[in-house]
Structure formats: C-alpha cells, structure tokens
Amino acid sequence: MTSSRLLKILCTASVTCFMVISSCRKDTVPLVPPGQDTAWTISYPGHFPTPVYNFENNPLTKEGFELGRKLFFDRILSANNTVSCSSCHLPEAAFAQRGHDLSHGIRGNLGIRNSQPIFNMMWNTSFFWDGGSNHIEVQPINPITHPDEMGNTLEQAVKAVNEVAAYREAFKKVFNKDQADTEGIMKALAQYMCFMISAGSKYDKIQQGVAGYQFSQNEERGYMLFKQHCNSCHTEPLFTDHSFRNNGLALLPNTKGAIDLGRGVITHLDSASYYKFRVPTLRNLKYTSPFMHDGRYETVSVVLEHYRKHVQQTPNLDPQLAHGIPLSDREKDDLLSFLNTLNDDNFVANPAFRMP
Ligand code: HEC
Numbered sequence: 619m620t621s622s623r624l625l626k627i628l629c630t631a632s633v634t635c636f637m638v639i640s641s642c643r644k645d646t647v648p649l650v651p652p653g654q655d656t657a658w659t660i661s662y663p664g665h666f667p668t669p670v671y672n673f674e675n676n677p678l679t680k681e682g683f684e685l686g687r688k689l690f691f692d693r694i695l696s697a698n699n700t701v702s703c704s705s706c707h708l709p710e711a712a713f714a715q716r717g718h719d720l721s722h723g724i725r726g727n728l729g730i731r732n733s734q735p736i737f738n739m740m741w742n743t744s745f746f747w748d749g750g751s752n753h754i755e756v757q758p759i760n761p762i763t764h765p766d767e768m769g770n771t772l773e774q775a776v777k778a779v780n781e782v783a784a785y786r787e788a789f790k791k792v793f794n795k796d797q798a799d800t801e802g803i804m805k806a807l808a809q810y811m812c813f814m815i816s817a818g819s820k821y822d823k824i825q826q827g828v829a830g831y832q833f834s835q836n837e838e839r840g841y842m843l844f845k846q847h848c849n850s851c852h853t854e855p856l857f858t859d860h861s862f863r864n865n866g867l868a869l870l871p872n873t874k875g876a877i878d879l880g881r882g883v884i885t886h887l888d889s890a891s892y893y894k895f896r897v898p899t900l901r902n903l904k905y906t907s908p909f910m911h912d913g914r915y916e917t918v919s920v921v922l923e924h925y926r927k928h929v930q931q932t933p934n935l936d937p938q939l940a941h942g943i944p945l946s947d948r949e950k951d952d953l954l955s956f957l958n959t960l961n962d963d964n965f966v967a968n969p970a971f972r973m974p
C-alpha cells in the first residue's frame with residue numbers, strides 16, 4: 619500500500635484528523651502507524667522537519683487525546699479548583715494568555731513571565747522561556763506545583779483525578795491502569811498538546827504549492843526582508859531555531875523586583891547565558907499578544923520599533939543585533955504583511971482542541 623493511500627485510510631478513520639489536516643496530501647508524513655481501531659496518526663506537512671517527540675513510549679489514541687484534552691480544561695488539577703491549564707493557555711489566543719502581560723494563577727497570583735502559546739510542541743527541544751524543562755512528559759509538573767500557577771502537589775492532583783469515576787474509566791481504557799497516576803496524567807496531556815499542530819497558514823499553503831495561494835507583492839518583499847534579518851533566529855518553517863538569545867530588550871525589573879536572567883536562571887554558573895531567552899515562534903502572532911518573555915510589547919508593530927530603534931547594548935546581546943535592524947517605514951509595513959501570512963485561523967478555531 620502506498621503511503622498516501624495509507625494516510626487516506628487513516629484520515630477517513632478519524633473525523634478530527636480531517637479537521638486538523640484540511641486535506642490528505644501526498645507530502646504529509648504519517649508518524650504513528652495504527653495499532654488498533656482508535657489509534658491516531660499524526661501527520662505534518664512535508665516542509666516541516668522531523669519532530670523531536672515521537673510518541674514511541676506513549677502511543678497516540680483518540681481516548682488518550684480526549685483524556686488529555688479533558689485534563690487540560692479541568693480546574694481540579696489546581697489546589698482549590700480555580701485554575702486549569704486553559705486559564706493561562708486560551709484556545710482563542712492560540713493557547714497563550716491574551717490581554718494579560720503576565721500570567722495570573724491561583725488566588726490571582728502574578729507570575730513573572732508571559733504565558734507561551736501551545737502548538738507544534740512536537741518540535742520543541744526544550745520548554746519555557748528559559749528552557750527549564752526538556753521533555754513534554756514532565757513539563758506539566760511545573761505549572762501544577764508552582765505556587766503562582768496551580769499551587770498544588772502532585773499527590774493532591776492525582777487524588778482529585780481519581781475521585782472522578784469517568785477519569786478512572788478513562789485511565790483504564792487508555793493506559794490499562796486501575797488508578798490515575800502522575801505518569802498517565804503527563805502522557806495524556808502530552809498526547810493532547812502534541813496533536814495540536816498549526817501548519818495551515820497562507821505561508822504553509824504556499825510552501826506546499828496549494829493552488830490559488832500566492833504572496834502579494836508586499837508579502838513577497840516582506841518575506842525577502844524576513845530572510846535577510848529574522849530567519850537566522852526565527853528560522854523557517856517553525857519560525858524558531860529553539861536557541862537562547864538576547865535580542866537587546868532593556869533590562870527591567872520583573873514583578874518580583876528582579877531582573878530576569880532568562881537562560882541564566884537554569885545555567886546560573888555560566889554568565890554567558892544571562893539575559894538570553896528561547897527564540898519564540900512567529901506563527902499566530904495575530905492571537906498571542908502581548909509579546910516577549912514579560913509581555914512588554916502589545917503589538918507586532920511595537921516589536922519592530924524595538925528592532926529598528928531600541929535595541930540595548932546589554933551583556934550577551936546577540937552580535938547580529940549589535941546595530942539593531944535597519945528598516946524603512948515601507949520595509950516595516952512589508953514585514954508586517956509577511957508576518958500576517960503566518961496566522962492559522964483554522965487551527966485557532968478548531969473545535970477539536972477546545973473545551974470538551
Ligand atoms: C497561571 C498560568 C499558567 C497555568 C495555570 C499553566 N501555565 Fe503553562 N505556561 C505559563 C507560563 C507563564 C509559561 C512560560 C513559563 C516560563 O517560561 O517560565 C508557560 C509555559 C508552558 C509550556 C511551554 C511552551 C513552550 O513553548 O515552551 C507548556 C507546554 C505549558 N505551559 C503547558 C501547561 C499545562 C499542560 C498546564 C496545566 C497542567 C499549564 N501550562 C498551566 C502559564 C501557565
């Protein structure tokens with residue numbers, strides 16, 4: 619059987635799959651072969667690289683994804699039933715937190731950083747602005763136990779999940795376990811988050827040669843400028859190279875009165891890592907405002923003003939930005955037009971990812 623036929627059959631088997639991948643194209647790459655009726659396949663466009671996460675030890679199933687989705691939207695993971703993952707990762711904000719420059723967690727506690735969007739997680743080599751977690755199957759432990767986020771203990775969270783009969787049944791079905799446990803919660807959340815692939819923007823359609831899609835003249839000029847000035851860090855097609863860099867933001871005290879060392883929080887003995895943050899993706903910027911690790915900028919236009927005029931000579935400033943990025947007003951407009959082609963409205967509106 620050819621791989622495109624296999625993919626077609628798999629897609630037919632799953633309605634959600636259809637919603638995620640609008641069409642079953644030859645150049646989509648199936649990742650997870652079907653083992654059972656409810657096994658799901660992940661596919662992604664041919665212009666994407668091979669993912670880092672591969673479901674090898676966490677076979678993707680419809681039930682596993684649904685369990686993860688349910689947990690993601692459920693406040694019982696927090697200490698006092700008030701905060702869910704989705705409180706700070708809103709579907710309508712491409713799973714970032716809109717309008718809040720800093721995440722508000724349990725009892726209204728203010729964190730120190732801007733909530734990150736969640737999509738294309740399979741390609742992440744690390745998580746958080748400082749890369750403080752290196753695996754999606756352990757990453758959620760941090761928000762669940764963080765005093766400013768969900769303020770819980772893992773024991774309490776597992777206990778709360780086990781008190782719900784529907785969850786116990788789901789854990790039996792998905793992991794063949796009589797009880798929910800931390801490992802299962804992490805794996806189910808990983809299935810949900812990794813299934814969320816955003817690859818349907820105008821840019822992607824053009825990369826895939828879909829008929830009827832082409833850049834306007836402004837967008838095309840913007841794309842050239844992007845390749846010249848931005849692509850070295852915000853590398854296509856994920857629009858990040860996952861590296862840690864200092865892009866010259868002024869060093870301002872955070873909500874706790876400290877200057878955020880970024881990567882330096884993790885590798886604090888290495889002063890060469892200070893003030894570097896993980897390069898964020900530029901996909902779905904229409905939805906993820908505000909911007910930067912502390913949400914200091916409201917609009918993409920203001921971000922471009924930063925690169926044009928306000929890059930600060932701070933320790934470890936990336937050498938590429940030593941003189942800022944010179945852009946005329948017209949070039950700035952062209953760049954904004956190009957960045958707009960990276961928005962994936964279907965992904966953000968996809969009901970399959972929203973509250974069950
Ligand atoms: C109180 C707000 C809040 C809650 C609740 C919360 N998060 Fe987050 N999330 C954040 C913030 C802020 C960051 C960035 C943290 C940092 O860099 O230090 C983040 C980062 C992440 C990332 C990393 C994304 C990337 O590109 O590296 C993932 C994945 C994630 N959260 C998943 C979850 C899950 C799963 C839950 C529920 C178990 C959850 N979050 C609950 C605020 C929150």
Ligand code: HEC
Binds near residue numbers: 863903908909
């Ligand atoms: C030297 C690497 C580098 C270059 C070149 C660069 N950036 Fe960035 N960019 C970063 C880093 C690092 C951040 C995050 C900084 C932080 O929050 O502390 C960032 C943040 C951003 C953000 C905010 C995104 C968000 O979700 O918060 C936008 C938008 C952006 N850059 C656009 C651009 C554009 C457009 C260009 C080219 C004109 C460009 N960048 C060039 C490294 C770079």
